[in-house]
Every structure is written in C-alpha cells, then in structure tokens.
Amino acid sequence: MSDKTEERDANSDLGILVKEKPPALQKPRLYQVILLNDDYTPMEFVVELIEKFFNKDRQTATRIMLMIHNEGKGVCGIYTQDIAETKAALVNKYSMQHQHPLLCEAEPCDED
Numbered sequence: 001m002s003d004k005t006e007e008r009d010a011n012s013d014l015g016i017l018v019k020e021k022p023p024a025l026q027k028p029r030l031y032q033v034i035l036l037n038d039d040y041t042p043m044e045f046v047v048e049l050i051e052k053f054f055n056k057d058r059q060t061a062t063r064i065m066l067m068i069h070n071e072g073k074g075v076c077g078i079y080t081q082d083i084a085e086t087k088a089a090l091v092n093k094y095s096m097q098h099q100h101p102l103l104c105e106a107e108p109c110d111e112d
C-alpha cells in the first residue's frame with residue numbers, strides 16, 4: 001500500500017476529513033463543421049447561411065464561401081461534437097427546405 005493511502009486511512013480512522021484531488025479534466029475533442037462545394041447552390045444563399053448559422057459577418061462569410069467555391073470545401077466553425085453535429089444537421093435541413101443540394105458535414109479536427 002502507498003504512503004498516501006496509509007496516511008488517508010489513518011486520518012479517516014481519526015475522523016479527519018481528507019480532501020481528495022479531483023481527477024484532471026480531459027479537453028473535449030473538437031469537430032469542424034465543413035461545407036462542400038456544388039455547382040448549383042447560389043453564392044448568395046451560401047453567404048447568408050454562413051452568416052446565419054455560424055455567426056459570421058458578411059465579409060468573413062463571403063471569404064469562406066469563395067474558399068469553398070475554389071477549393072471544394074471549407075471550415076465554417078469549430079465546436080464540441082454535439083454542437084458540430086447539430087449545426088450540420090440544421091444546415092442540411094435548411095438547404096433541403098430551400099431546394100438546394102448544399103452539403104454540410106461535421107468531422108473531428110486533427111489532434112495536436
């Protein structure tokens with residue numbers, strides 16, 4: 001048995017309250033929400049969607065949209081898994097409701 005455990009047992013026998021160190025918290029794994037390019041969704045719709053769902057100003061949203069248009073895909077935001085997956089689902093639902101084929105995905109960020 002370790003010295004610490006013996007000390008704790010001895011102390012609790014005496015009725016002394018022993019403060020346990022809480023376990024170190026793990027950083028949650030982060031997920032990036034990406035939009036994929038397609039040939040049909042209007043640029044203006046994509047810019048407005050990025051402003052609405054990812055809280056970006058018009059200039060930033062336009063830059064992200066153009067990057068997706070030119071590179072094929074682009075990151076709109078980085079969140080914990082629940083939030084990233086919920087956002088991707090909401091964006092896909094919104095695009096479908098507006099009859100656009102725009103696709104949104106959530107994927108784990110590279111670990112550092």
Ligand code: TYC
Binds near residue numbers: 035038039046066
């Ligand atoms: N490529 C589309 C067009 O030329 C615009 C677009 C940009 C579509 C980004 C999807 O995620 C996207 N109208």
